[in-house]
Amino acid sequence: MLKNEIEEKVKQFPTYLKSWVKTFLGGLTLFCIISLIALPFLSQNQNFTHVFLRQFTLAMIFSIFAASWDLLTGISGQISFGHAIFFGIAGYICAYLISYQNFPPWIAIFIGAIGAVFFGLIIGIPCLRLRGPYLALGTLAFSLVLLKLFLMGSLSDVLFGSEGISDYRIQISDNPVVEYIIILMFMIVSFITIIQVSKSKFGTILKSIRDDEVSADASGINTTRFKVYAFMLSALFAGIAGACYATYVGAVNPTGNFGATISFYAILMASLGGLTTIRGSALGAFFFIFLEYSLIVAGAEIYVNLIFALILIVVVRFSEHGILKPILERIKDLWDLLLGR
């Protein structure tokens, strides 16, 4: 029965793909993916590959991270202010395995992500007694405490102290182009999975919990179980992003991987793009990374977070749906005009 269904879906897939590409959103997504794939082959210039392309890689890592936050907060309505927990834990596990146990980066990234899922389970269970804003503070408290544990001098033998781990081997590849392609694959797979999950029956259940938990409970949904699932799924993608980030930087340290700033970045990127629009977090991440890059180039590095906090306040205050939806509507109008519809 199930096998037939799957076979049917596989058979229908090419026609589905064709019709999807013809729609506005599908065409735009495909255009973005193709241009991202083509990008590294545009130039062999050292400056281009080692500086500019690396910024794209960073933006892609953070878009996975922001999308995972959006899955938890936008889709299932569980506000998390401590997403850096999963990000940092996965990064630490990955760095430890590569540097001390000589694991290949591939396996280390996956084990790191699984470690983050485990943390999602541990943190999800006590935190799910909290609702709404209290969950936000609970997760924030968790991440601050983890940060303090990792910074603690007396535990530095076990948790590496404030220095963290740094090793030249913690990287996916020497070649930035190869690194870029691998991270791009990670990003595409993560986004497809998250978007499909949010469209599936599971995603509908999560949305019903977000909109009205009592009614969801009354209609026979085990809300606690699904909230834990949402936590774990979100932690998986945040963990992938965190492990990739550790390999990208080549080192991990408490403030860089656990700091409240990291959680803040996820919140900022996702709400900049617009909550519940998973694609928006990619837009937010790219916007964010390149604004940061240009500020650093302009020598105003110290003002980066100040400006981003201002942007967050303005966006949340004046535009409930972020910047993705308005931009998409404008482009769609232009598109229709060009096609003469």
Place this chain on the structure above:
Amino acid sequence: MIEDIMNMLFNGILNGAVLALISLGYSLVYGVGGIMNMAHGAYFMLTGYLLLWGMRIFPGMLFLTVIFVIIIITIIGGLTYILLIKPLQDTHVGVVLITFGLAFLIEQWILIVSGTTSASINDYVLFPGTTEFLGYSMFNQYIFFIIASLVIVSLFALFISKSKLGKSIRAVSQDREAAVLMGINANRVLLYTVMISAFLAAIAASLYLPGAALTGPGMGWTYLTSSFAVIILGGMGSLVGSVVGGYIMGFVTSFTSIFLPNGPSWAHVVPLIVILIVLIIRPRGLFGKKKLR
């Protein structure tokens, strides 16, 4: 040993007084409007830095500066409500996000102005000198602070139960719609509530922080999470709970930092452990009547 015990008791009362004042305001705002103000810790931290800068600009006018700083923080609290919270009241996520953004903005602003290094505002104590009691010397400033905090808490209880504004605050917290129908301007009551909470945080900071240290702009988050732990312990929205919880938390923290090995660093973890235990054993807290919202 006796010195250790005295140290623990005194520090416990001191921490308790600070936490009680902070979480009283925090709990009040949540109880009345269902508003989670993430910028509450930032008010506390900002007070310390404003005091530092204010004393550099106007040396020698300590009392005036302290009063001035407290007024500024109260106004900032009011502005937070009018400009940021009020337009977004219907969405919980929006309020949390925007006040979080505000707290981050304040933190980064101070980081730019004064850097990460911790500053000492020891010279700005209102009551210099120490008093000996059973061979244990205590700061006069802290003795004054503990007494002042007790007085403020009792005045606050009187204000809530007797005054007209206090009664309308209670009315809004019990049933907002009915209160509005009775002719209470709920938005104005909420505005006053947020201002009161900022005022309490500012008083706690301006009396406690001289003598302690300004450990960098990130310290606002620490106080935010501790007061969060306190109101979880005391019960959401319960004012008695937040005072009692504050003192319990203060004693537990000072006990940990003095009697356990590596105590001072473990003391940071205490709030989390308290949150966990309370959530598992008694989710509504010591004095909480309502279920979690």
